[in-house]
Amino acid sequence: MDKIKIAIQKSGRLYDDSVKLLKDCGIDLKNGVNKLKAECDNFPMEIYFLRDDDIPQYVEDAVADIGIVGENVFYEKKKKAEIVEQLGFGKCRLSVAVGRSEQYDGVDFLHGKKIATTYPVLVQQFLDKNSIKAEIHEISGSVEIAPGIGLADAIVDLVSSGSTLFMNGLKEVETVLKSQAVLIRNEQLGARQQQLLEKFLFRIRAVKKARNNKYVLLNAPNDKLPEIIRLLPGMKSPTVLPLAEAGWSSVHSVLSENDFWDIIEQLKDAGAQGILVVPIEKMVI
Ligand SMILES: Nc1ncnc2c1ncn2[C@@H]1O[C@H](COP(=O)(O)OP(=O)(O)OP(=O)(O)O)[C@@H](O)[C@H]1O
Ligand SMILES: O=P(O)(O)OC[C@H]1O[C@H](OP(=O)(O)OP(=O)(O)O)[C@H](O)[C@@H]1O
Numbered sequence: 001m002d003k004i005k006i007a008i009q010k011s012g013r014l015y016d017d018s019v020k021l022l023k024d025c026g027i028d029l030k031n032g033v034n035k036l037k038a039e040c041d042n043f044p045m046e047i048y049f050l051r052d053d054d055i056p057q058y059v060e061d062a063v064a065d066i067g068i069v070g071e072n073v074f075y076e077k078k079k080k081a082e083i084v085e086q087l088g089f090g091k092c093r094l095s096v097a098v099g100r101s102e103q104y105d106g107v108d109f110l111h112g113k114k115i116a117t118t119y120p121v122l123v124q125q126f127l128d129k130n131s132i133k134a135e136i137h138e139i140s141g142s143v144e145i146a147p148g149i150g151l152a153d154a155i156v157d158l159v160s161s162g163s164t165l166f167m168n169g170l171k172e173v174e175t176v177l178k179s180q181a182v183l184i185r186n187e188q189l190g191a192r193q194q195q196l197l198e199k200f201l202f203r204i205r206a207v208k209k210a211r212n213n214k215y216v217l218l219n220a221p222n223d224k225l226p227e228i229i230r231l232l233p234g235m236k237s238p239t240v241l242p243l244a245e246a247g248w249s250s251v252h253s254v255l256s257e258n259d260f261w262d263i264i265e266q267l268k269d270a271g272a273q274g275i276l277v278v279p280i281e282k283m284v285i
């Protein structure tokens with residue numbers, strides 16, 4: 001086959017960001033409503049829409065060459081596939097939670113307790129690592145309700161804002177795993193699929209870099225330029241262009257999202273004016 005086959009979630013937390021990533025990579029998928037398979041005009045890729053739990057198995061079996069799935073599911077399923085890239089979305093953590101009124105003072109609390117979860121493998125690993133013996137009660141959803149209805153003493157489930165725990169009278173007490181969406185690949189890709197994966201990865205990295213950076217334009221009096229340039233890393237070094245008004249320049253540069261607010265404040269203090277911040281669509285270094 002001359003195409004690379006990718007499996008993504010059919011609907012749920014990862015669907016929108018997975019489709020957006022493909023689109024930002026310039027891959028136009030033509031999917032009719034409710035279709036479980038999509039093709040693309042402008043990249044040799046076929047897209048399968050699946051339950052996220054099934055994606056690692058499909059990738060191990062080479063039904064799909066690559067897939068997008070949460071690390072939580074990837075490590076729970078223990079299938080033969082390889083993580084190739086962290087994708088920066090679907091960020092959450094797999095955590096232990098107990099009733100808000102419980103007096104929790106360490107993992108020993110879990111000794112002899114009943115723990116409800118959708119992640120028995122990861123929970124067992126966590127218990128073994130901490131030498132805790134507890135009973136794991138596997139359920140397939142609505143885990144947060146378990147302590148309230150007497151089904152379990154604690155739960156292990158995904159948390160991001162914490163509002164589901166809060167609404168169910170629970171508190172988060174331990175982190176079992178930090179997770180985000182990852183791109184996984186079959187371990188024995190054919191030469192053509194490997195080549196297409198590398199092309200796709202090149203685009204993903206350009207999109208990720210662009211998302212993590214901003215393009216900054218500002219005006220500055222020429223006598224302040226040395227200090228302002230010192231604050232700006234740029235891809236190589238900042239661009240400096242003269243303004244129509246004598247004695248002033250326009251400075252252009254790229255700033256990482258993480259350092260952004262700190263550096264903007266310092267730029268203002270150093271005499272920068274009219275600071276504009278613009279999103280970057282793609283970034284290739
Ligand atoms: N609250 C959250 N915030 C961010 N990411 C999350 C959150 N909850 C889950 N995720 C991530 O998104 C993945 C899919 O979550 P979702 O709740 O859609 O799964 P699901 O109900 O099992 O879906 P499916 O129908 O495909 O089996 C999770 O495995 C996890 O990696
Ligand atoms: O900490 P929070 O921001 O509240 O998020 C946590 C919730 O999000 C996920 O469920 P989701 O809403 O995806 O529904 P699901 O249980 O049907 O998968 C997860 O299973 C938690 O229940």
Ligand SMILES: [Mg+2]
Binds near residue numbers: 053
């Ligand atoms: Mg699922």
